[in-house]
Amino acid sequence: MAEKEKNFEEVTTHLITSGFVYQGSEIYGGLSNSWDYGPLGALLKNHVKDLWLRHFVRGIEYNVQIDPAIIMNPKVWMATGHVANFHDPLVDCKYCHSRYRADQIIHEQKPELDVDGMTQDQLNDVMQSGEILCPSCGKHEFTPIRQFQMMFKTFIGVTEDKQSEVYLRPETAQGIFINFKNVLRTTRRKLPVGIVDIGKAFRNEITPGNFTFRTREFEQMEIEFFFKPGEDDKWFEFYKENCKSFVEKLGLREEKVRFRDHEPAELAFYSKATTDIEYDFPTMGWGELMGIACRSDYDLGRHMESSSQDLTYLDPETNEKYIPHVVEPSFGLDRLMLALCCDAYEVESLKDGADSRIVMHFAPELAPYTVAVMPLSNKLVDEAKKVFDQVRVDYDAIFDTTGSIGKRYRREDAIGTPLCVCYDFDSANDGCVTVRERDSMAQERIAIADLNEYIHKFLKKNQVK
Numbered sequence: 001m002a003e004k005e006k007n008f009e010e011v012t013t014h015l016i017t018s019g020f021v022y023q024g025s026e027i028y029g030g031l032s033n034s035w036d037y038g039p040l041g042a043l044l045k046n047h048v049k050d051l052w053l054r055h056f057v058r059g060i061e062y063n064v065q066i067d068p069a070i071i072m073n074p075k076v077w078m079a080t081g082h083v084a085n086f087h088d089p090l091v092d093c094k095y096c097h098s099r100y101r102a103d104q105i106i107h108e109q110k111p112e113l114d115v116d117g118m119t120q121d122q123l124n125d126v127m128q129s130g131e132i133l134c135p136s137c138g139k140h141e142f143t144p145i146r147q148f149q150m151m152f153k154t155f156i157g158v159t160e161d162k163q164s165e166v167y168l169r170p171e172t173a174q175g176i177f178i179n180f181k182n183v184l185r186t187t188r189r190k191l192p193v194g195i196v197d198i199g200k201a202f203r204n205e206i207t208p209g210n211f212t213f214r215t216r217e218f219e220q221m222e223i224e225f226f227f228k229p230g231e232d233d234k235w236f237e238f239y240k241e242n243c244k245s246f247v248e249k250l251g252l253r254e255e256k257v258r259f260r261d262h263e264p265a266e267l268a269f270y271s272k273a274t275t276d277i278e279y280d281f282p283t284m285g286w287g288e289l290m291g292i293a294c295r296s297d298y299d300l301g302r303h304m305e306s307s308s309q310d311l312t313y314l315d316p317e318t319n320e321k322y323i324p325h326v327v328e329p330s331f332g333l334d335r336l337m338l339a340l341c342c343d344a345y346e347v348e349s350l351k352d353g354a355d356s357r358i359v360m361h362f363a364p365e366l367a368p369y370t371v372a373v374m375p376l377s378n379k380l381v382d383e384a385k386k387v388f389d390q391v392r393v394d395y396d397a398i399f400d401t402t403g404s405i406g407k408r409y410r411r412e413d414a415i416g417t418p419l420c421v422c423y424d425f426d427s428a429n430d431g432c433v434t435v436r437e438r439d440s441m442a443q444e445r446i447a448i449a450d451l452n453e454y455i456h457k458f459l460k461k462n463q464v465k
């Protein structure tokens with residue numbers, strides 16, 4: 001299917017109806033912009049995380065994984081500036097009371113303005129100029145900008161007072177910075193050292209939306225890579241290359257992915273360079289999947305000042321003492337998942353247009369189920385079940401007995417299962433099953449005894465190196 005024919009809503013509807021994603025709290029009428037991953041989404045997520053860990057932890061000798069707490073001492077967020085600065089500029093339409101992020105609505109209606117470089121007063125002037133229209137009612141009068149704190153606040157212990165206020169982490173990164181010394185001490189590593197973390201982050205977004213693209217609860221996969229100051233360019237390029245090869249392993253189509261270097265005006269004052277990896281989503285267009293940022297010694301420096309702990313590194317070879325610099329590749333797992341699903345989705349026309357099938361062309365090692373086992377007839381269920389038991393020891397597998405074999409194949413195509421195994425009336429005699437491949441629909445006869453090895457070889461053959 002040509003990309004222009006793909007439609008974001010069509011893909012997301014497919015994800016909901018087939019069990020990748022459910023509406024959050026559905027039986028209570030839902031909760032706005034909250035989504036739960038169903039069995040297929042959970043499996044896909046596991047496989048993406050596995051691939052990421054293999055690539056960035058097992059694959060890079062300097063890196064180790066940790067799993068820090070979501071709720072940390074609130075001083076962490078004071079040190080980083082999140083308490084003071086992690087705000088969105090909020091405005092309400094005075095007529096219909098629709099709520100917007102001032103920077104977003106200005107960017108949409110006046111793309112020639114550099115909203116990232118504007119102060120709150122400048123944003124306010126544009127909002128009050130009469131040139132920005134409410135997308136909902138078309139009027140042009142807005143309340144003055146109010147800064148809206150994006151961190152979720154809660155209380156620790158039994159009293160709900162200022163002293164017991166804590167925040168849900170808005171990024172996984174800070175759990176890494178505050179453990180920098182612990183990791184060095186306990187692993188006896190020397191720089192360079194990378195510390196990685198996968199976990200949930202929470203932001204009270206004013207304008208969540210586009211399905212799972214922007215939500216208030218999401219998962220990040222972050223790396224903080226610590227090295228000697230001055231080596232910034234080398235490690236930034238190293239991670240750009242590594243992120244590129246990771247994206248290739250995901251199997252996303254090359255023309256749908258771009259690396260966008262930030263303009264100097266977009267950079268934080270402490271950052272020498274930042275590059276975003278973006279994906280061209282159907283209907284929505286380009287959206288950020290992840291960013292790679294040079295963060296200098298900013299975070300460790302802030303924590304050192306704020307905690308009064310010595311976070312410097314003593315180089316055992318040169319005896320130099322310094323605060324390490326950092327390169328941070330930060331991936332949004334939910335956005336990667338969404339990009340993978342949009343990329344994989346195809347309505348393929350068959351028999352010269354007389355028929356069609358939905359296929360999710362996931363890279364085989366990422367597909368929720370690697371293999372589906374199905375008996376040709378209900379009379380063969382017990383024997384087919386033995387084959388299912390044999391493959392599910394090694395692979396994520398599903399057993400399907402309902403409907404015609406053709407319908408079952410289509411069902412598996414629609415969730416992206418790369419291999420279907422059919423146990424038929426000859427199987428008891430020849431000890432073989434028919435294996436059908438998702439994309440080519442080609443079928444071949446394979447000995448049951450060799451089936452696990454066959455699947456292993458198939459996955460290896462189809463792995464992007």
Ligand code: GAP
Pocket residue numbers: 170171172173203205212213214215216217218219220222288289290291330331332333334335
């Ligand atoms: N530590 C750096 C950091 O958190 P970020 O650009 O704010 O940087 C990194 O977030 C990634 O996290 C983004 O590229 C995006 O993929 C994901 N992300 C951020 N906010 C999100 C949201 N509200 N919903 C889903 N994913 C989000």
